[in-house]
Amino acid sequence: MLKKIYIVRHCEAQGQPSESQLTEKGSKQAEYLVDFFSNTKIDRIISSPFLRAIQSVEPLSEKTNIKIGIDDRLSERKLSATDLPDWYEKLKATFNNMELKFEGG
Numbered sequence: 001m002l003k004k005i006y007i008v009r010h011c012e013a014q015g016q017p018s019e020s021q022l023t024e025k026g027s028k029q030a031e032y033l034v035d036f037f038s039n040t041k042i043d044r045i046i047s048s049p050f051l052r053a054i055q056s057v058e059p060l061s062e063k064t065n066i067k068i069g070i071d072d073r074l075s076e077r078k079l080s081a082t083d084l085p086d087w088y089e090k091l092k093a094t095f096n097n098m099e100l101k102f103e104g105g
Helices: 024-036 051-064 087-096
Strands: 045-047 068-070
Touching (some): 024 051, 045 051, 051 068
Parallel strands (some): 045 068
């Protein structure tokens, strides 16, 4: 049986910390997801434990009566505890060298 998996990035949030909530615009985007998936059969809803991600799928969960499953593996990883002006290059480097870690990462 062929299944489709939809990956949705969280809606607009107030910040990057795990406890950051959705903005007003982000809440409207979350409501739009309900309309977007209105003609789609959904079996499961899985989210990272980050509040912004959970809030992004809550309206869909309520509409479909599907409980949100939390999967810690969907959490963002911490690249470093220090500011890295060239963070994007450093991030790419970690994909080329799986052993590469930066301070506090």
